[in-house]
């Protein structure tokens with residue numbers, strides 16, 4: 164009978180600040196609770212539209228609002244948290260404390276899938292808070308490389324928590340008793356892949372480098388890549404990124420001409436940055452096309468960014484196309 168280390172024991176052995184561990188444990192405990200709410204679906208009346216829109220001007224699902232409130236309330240109760248920011252909240256929310264950490268999160272990523280029972284997830288990022296004043300929005304606008312922890316929970320056939328603090332990337336599986344058990348230590352992304360994830364329905368709107376790259380993949384073994392490619396698109400970033408963590412691949416949400424003033428669809432502070440930290444710590448790469456996402460200086464809380472992340476060697480193939488223009 165295999166015995167697994169639980170999250171509390173794993174955190175105790177992790178060489179990180181005790182207050183940071185409290186933040187991570189708070190998020191993990193809340194994600195376990197969110198897993199139960201998500202799993203109850205129609206039984207708890209939590210499916211369907213909330214009848215409201217968020218700051219992104221996106222229709223909110225009931226579960227967007229429910230999960231946002233669960234995480235906000237839990238983090239406000241954590242002594243190490245000075246402020247929080249959410250995809251679902253227009254402004255940052257100071258907790259009244261000074262010092263410790265800032266947490267940004269997407270409480271339920273991929274929620275358009277929730278009503279059709281496809282995997283969704285929670286994404287979170289932890290940044291150092293200012294030591295001498297209550298945090299304002301400007302204090303959140305730190306480089307992704309400043310993150311001191313990041314992770315996601317994926318609510319799928321298994322509920323898993325994948326996170327990084329001071330070192331590598333580790334995966335925990337939620338058991339029936341609500342414990343997170345270490346099932347995937349030291350996750351490493353394969354450097355090469357033959358699998359890409361992109362929403363192909365946008366193909367006619369992509370910039371030439373993306374079209375050249377995807378065309379090359381679609382030509383298969385008789386084309387410039389000399390091998391056949393597979394395609395996946397779950398339309399839940401958490402699910403697509405988790406697949407890449409488990410078996411390699413590249414995930415792409417590039418700029419497209421549908422709304423040319425928008426750099427991309429995904430948000431930097433609570434989607435691209437935490438996922439990029441996880442991917443880089445697992446040996447992969449993450450870029451907006453040319454520069455690494457973790458090196459982007461944020462200018463707005465809800466700013467969007469193009470995303471290309473995953474298997475290091477494949478990301479470099481795409482980056483070379485972008486540099487060629």
Ligand code: P6P
Nearest residue numbers: 272273274275362398399400401
């Ligand atoms: P599309 C979910 O709404 C999300 O923000 C990501 O989780 C996902 O990768 C993307 O949007 C899906 O976008 O345009 O394919 O529906």
